[in-house]
Amino acid sequence: MRKRTVFVFNAFIRALALAGFGEDAVCVYREMNESGVGSDRFTYTYVLKACVCLSSRSWGLSLCVRKGKEVHGHVLRHGFESNVHVGTTLLDFYARYGCVWYAGNVFDTMPVRNVVSWSAMIACLVKNGRSFEALKLFWEMEDVSLNLGCNSVTMVSVIQACAALAALGQGKLIHCYVLRKGLNSILPVTNSLISMYSRCGSIEIARCIFDQMDNRDVVSWNAIISGYGIHGNAEEAIMLFEEMIRRGFSPNKITFVSVLGACSHAGLIHKGRKLFDSMAHVHNIFPSEEHYACIVDMLGRAGRLDEAVKVVDGMRIEPGPPVWGSLLGACRIHCNVELAERASLRLFEIEPMNAGNYVLLADIYAEARMWEEVNKVKKLLESSSLQKIPGCSWIEVKRKIYSFMSIDEVNPQTEQLHSLLVQLLVEMKERGYVPETKFDLCELDQVEKENIVLGHSEKLAVAFGLINSSNGETIRITKNLRLCEDCHSVTKVISKFANREILVRDVNRVHYFRDGVCSCGDYW
């Protein structure tokens, strides 16, 4: 073209960004700047979208963020920061790269905010694991004086926040709100409600909503199938999968992740393998890394480590962090040092920033009583300046959410909780409970070890629940990591002799403790 106007450049950058060619879009933007045609408010929304789809693999995350910050600078220089579309796109750019502080800063300084900018900020908080703040912001938004009016998009994020916190009370409140606003028949809203109820431990309500839907899409089926999966009911998940096919729905990648995950949680290996094989042959979906990770997890969990390794070695695509991570997790369950070393060596190479991998390997060495190796891994972790994610648990009592960390001086009741736990410990030991202290605590004596495990955040939350809720009420707890073995057995015992139903949603699934047994059948 001889005459390239701002409009022409905009259209080209937009097209490239939409098609996922972030780098090319950024190049065209540079060309645009050099050509001297100028820019307008549309230019910045497109370039920022392009920065979101830059290939972080070849660029590196920090370079992607730097590129966006550069564009942010241009926005300020040209005075477009007061435009609500540009501001919201900027906010969303930071959100997608996990820069919550920058996103919040953009939000706070926007001269005009509308439903979309509020929704974007709420979504940003949810996506970055700050659901508690997301809910707070939502109630702030709902302040009548602001008179903004949320819509279905806002509500989807808010429902996700409740799901992430496993805050059933809040979730029900939000559900009522959705009904009052007449947003309940909008498919994405209903689908996220199904997921929310199952992740909050109430698969029954999730099923009820699913059964009452007039029209469903593949996402609705995926949501309910994965719901049964995290509740350990693989039979129901498989039945729904089969019904879905009978009714003419085409499963997608996520359907298979869900149903294979269900098989893995329940140890249904034969069925899982058959489903995996049917993917390509019957449904024309070629297994991606996530699906391989499910199969490796399924075999590994069941102790069939040799078969799991065969699957990894025979993969048609290069195995990455999910696959090696599943294998390492299986090594921890079955204490296989040799294989753990192979898997973690690869993981340290391709995923050096994940502290969890180091922790897993240290746990495996500790169980094998290889203290020297434990120390080596710990030193490696320290020198890399990575930090373990601290264990954290939440509990919702009377629609208020309380959180606990292992060493928690913030909560005034901590001392009371700890003494209750000590008292419970004595009673439990009389009933034959032995604290599980085999992992990663090599330099301490038995009493110190027991004290540390006793201070785990989920136990504090259970104790808080016992003190602050009435008999007959289910205690509902969420944990940011996987539930530890000791907490699992303690909660079983407590559910029996305190005669209470206790529900713990950990990062992977739901544990429902009743009368001394857990719904996961100790297989998780």
Added chain:
DNA sequence: TTAGGGTTAG
């Protein structure tokens, strides 16, 4: 003739 936020998984 161009614009911003959202559904299901591990």
